[in-house]
Amino acid sequence: MEQQYDFGLIGLGVMGRNFILNVADNGFTAFGNDLDDKKVKALKEEGGDLDKVNATADLSTFVKGLSKPRKIMMLVPAGKIVDAVIESLLPHIDKGDILIDGGNSFFTDTDRREAHLKEKGIHFFGAGVSGGAKGARKGPSIMPGGSKEGYSAVRPIFEAVAAKYQGEPCVAYLGPKSAGNYVKMVHNGIEYGLMQLTSEIYDLLKKAGNFSNDELQATFSRWNEGRLQSFLVEISSKIFAREDALGEGRLVDQILDKAKQKGTGKWTSQNAMDLGIPIPSIDIAVSMREISALKEERIRADALYDRPKIKTLDKGEIEKMAEEALFFSFIMTYAQGLHQLADASNEYGYELDIAEIAKIWRAGCIIRAGLLADITEAFRADASLPNLLLSPSFIEKVKSTVGSARELVALAVKNGIPLPGLSNSLTYFDAYTSSRLPLNLIQGQRDYFGSHTYERLDREGIFHTDWED
Ligand code: 6PG
Numbered sequence: 451m452e453q454q455y456d457f458g459l460i461g462l463g464v465m466g467r468n469f470i471l472n473v474a475d476n477g478f479t480a481f482g483n484d485l486d487d488k489k490v491k492a493l494k495e496e497g498g499d500l501d502k503v504n505a506t507a508d509l510s511t512f513v514k515g516l517s518k519p520r521k522i523m524m525l526v527p528a529g530k531i532v533d534a535v536i537e538s539l540l541p542h543i544d545k546g547d548i549l550i551d552g553g554n555s556f557f558t559d560t561d562r563r564e565a566h567l568k569e570k571g572i573h574f575f576g577a578g579v580s581g582g583a584k585g586a587r588k589g590p591s592i593m594p595g596g597s598k599e600g601y602s603a604v605r606p607i608f609e610a611v612a613a614k615y616q617g618e619p620c621v622a623y624l625g626p627k628s629a630g631n632y633v634k635m636v637h638n639g640i641e642y643g644l645m646q647l648t649s650e651i652y653d654l655l656k657k658a659g660n661f662s663n664d665e666l667q668a669t670f671s672r673w674n675e676g677r678l679q680s681f682l683v684e685i686s687s688k689i690f691a692r693e694d695a696l697g698e699g700r701l702v703d704q705i706l707d708k709a710k711q712k713g714t715g716k717w718t719s720q721n722a723m724d725l726g727i728p729i730p731s732i733d734i735a736v737s738m739r740e741i742s743a744l745k746e747e748r749i750r751a752d753a754l755y756d757r758p759k760i761k762t763l764d765k766g767e768i769e770k771m772a773e774e775a776l777f778f779s780f781i782m783t784y785a786q787g788l789h790q791l792a793d794a795s796n797e798y799g800y801e802l803d804i805a806e807i808a809k810i811w812r813a814g815c816i817i818r819a820g821l822l823a824d825i826t827e828a829f830r831a832d833a834s835l836p837n838l839l840l841s842p843s844f845i846e847k848v849k850s851t852v853g854s855a856r857e858l859v860a861l862a863v864k865n866g867i868p869l870p871g872l873s874n875s876l877t878y879f880d881a882y883t884s885s886r887l888p889l890n891l892i893q894g895q896r897d898y899f900g901s902h903t904y905e906r907l908d909r910e911g912i913f914h915t916d917w918e919d
Contacts, residue, residue: 453501454517455481457607460535461526461553462489462505468587469525469552469579469611471496474503476610481505483512513542521604523550525579528559528712536563545571548600552579554714557628557635557798564596564627573600578634580815581613589613591814592621593637593807595629595800613814620814624807625800632794633807636787639718639732641816642711643783644682646735646871651772652686654858657760657867659768663700666690673773678780680819709739718790727793728882729786730874731779738870757866774854775872777821781848782875784817784825785838792836805829839882852879 459470462484473480474497482493482505490505497503506512513520520543524535532551539549549572551560560576567574575596579586592612594601601608601623612621624633655661655669670687674680694701715736722729741748788804795802808826811817828841838844855876862869881887896902898917906913 452515453479453504455479455504455515456517456521457481457604458483458512458516458520458522460484460512460522460524460539462486462493463525464583465552465579465586466525467493467496468583469523469590470503472587472589472611473607476607478607478610479503481512481515483507483509509538510542513539518544518547519573519603520544520547521550521607522548523552523577523604525552528553528555532559532563536567540570540572543572546573548573548575548597548603550574550594550600550604551576551631554578554634554638554712555631556717557632560596560628560631568597573597573603575600576628576631576634577608578630578637580634580637580817582816585613585814585816589620589814591810591818593624593630593633593810594621595624595631595633596627598623598626612810613818615809615813618809620810620812622806622810625795625802627798627800629798629800629802632798632800633791633802635714635717635721636791636794637811637815637817638714639722639729639790640783640787641682642715642718642735642739643729643731643787643871644680644780644817644819646738647731647776647779647783647875648682648686650869650871651776654862654867654869655768655772658763658861658865659765659772660762661765663690663702665765669769669772673776676773677820678773678777680780680821681816682819706745707742708745709742711736711739715739718787721794722790725790725793725797727786727790728878729790730878731783731786731871734870734874758864760865760867763861771854771858774851775858778848778851778855778879779872779875780819780821781838781844781851782878783871784821786878788825788829789837803829803833804835805833837882839879848879852876855879 456478457473457480459466460483462482470480470482480503484490485507487507490507493505524532526532526535532555555576564574575594577592577594579590579592581590589612592608608621609619612619624630652666655666667687667690670683674684674687689702692701694704697704719733719736791802792804805826808822808829812822828838828843829835835841855872859869859873859876893904897904897914901914903912903914
């Protein structure tokens with residue numbers, strides 16, 4: 451009998467190739483499939499030993515080469531391609547086989563696919579994979595949900611390939627249905643927020659502190675040794691240092707300031723609106739990518755309006771405030787994303803354990819950060835914590851840094867430097883911590899023009915006033 455491989459992977463792009471090589475490195479035999487012969491050949495060559503890792507462009511050969519129950523993971527672009535791959539696989543696979551979608555699929559698509567495949571006896575589940583190409587190769591954070599039975603069959607493989615934080619694998623079963631894809635979507639929303647914030651602080655240090663790329667590199671690298679330790683701060687410091695291979699100076703200064711997006715950040719914001727959960731630090735990060743895309747209009751508008759002349763600050767002073775403000779706004783961004791997860795868990799029946807999610811984000815993924823160890827502890831101490839801001843262990847962290855966030859937002863406003871992520875984070879904090887907001891007036895206005903009624907502070911009931919009386 452031909453060799454039977456432990457694990458199958460469809461989609462041998464960079465992520466797929468790296469993931470399957472990681473599986474093989476960890477002692478499991480793996481078989482890859484891709485329509486593209488070049489990708490098949492590339493994997494065979496890189497894998498070296500065909501008994502450990504092999505590949506084929508033929509789907510039937512691929513499926514026959516897997517031990518039962520078959521464990522097949524798809525790492526293909528989200529959307530129609532996932533449906534097409536599933537349909538092409540169905541004639542070949544059997545009841546009891548396990549099919550995993552490792553892409554950034556929209557969560558309702560995962561629910562639909564799970565229901566469809568359940569009827570056919572296939573254990574299907576979505577598993578978000580984070581960490582980019584290097585993560586897939588050396589240890590990603592994996593966020594599986596859906597079929598528990600399906601997950602238990604691949605658990606040893608996933609635990610072996612996942613990143614490790616102090617020996618613990620960054621993978622855990624997160625909950626039923628599309629829980630895995632949903633958690634990955636919010637992970638990406640947080641990713642958008644943190645990226646926006648780091649780019650704002652870079653802008654501020656450059657414009658209001660006259661930081662050179664070398665100084666930025668040194669500052670971010672120093673920050674990465676402290677409480678801001680995180681993948682995004684670390685790679686930013688390396689980006690500032692990179693010389694431009696095609697011209698003079700640093701590469702960062704030649705990169706076009708238009709940020710693209712594949713949609714997961716936007717989905718996070720759209721769904722937060724549906725749930726009624728405020729995530730302004732993430733919303734503005736999506737909006738800023740949209741504003742960035744309007745480069746030609748921005749150039750025209752720039753010529754039409756004056757900007758205040760920027761007053762520069764002492765480097766040491768601004769660096770200290772920037773570190774505090776970035777730490778503060780990172781906390782606000784995680785708080786909002788986790789708040790959304792807690793609410794979505796109730797709404798969609800995901801039974802999410804927020805501490806477990808923070809735990810598997812401590813290594814491997816794009817939003818990994820030292821802060822996540824504290825967040826894990828905060829939710830371990832109180833699993834029903836509605837918001838990180840209510841955790842006793844975060845009060846001092848926030849109190850000691852909010853002052854710098856205020857100073858920098860004020861400075862940026864006066865100097866015409868956009869800091870929308872930081873100011874939204876601050877506004878979120880000020881609003882969330884206000885026991886009284888002026889929305890009483892909005893209720894009065896709604897009742898005035900539309901008889902929408904209002905409630906009162908001093909007594910129970912629903913009231914309406916004839917305001918023009
Ligand atoms: C990850 C990333 C990844 C995502 C890219 C691109 O966790 O490894 O989130 O899944 O696809 O970061 O996202 P955008 O193109 O939307 O920026």
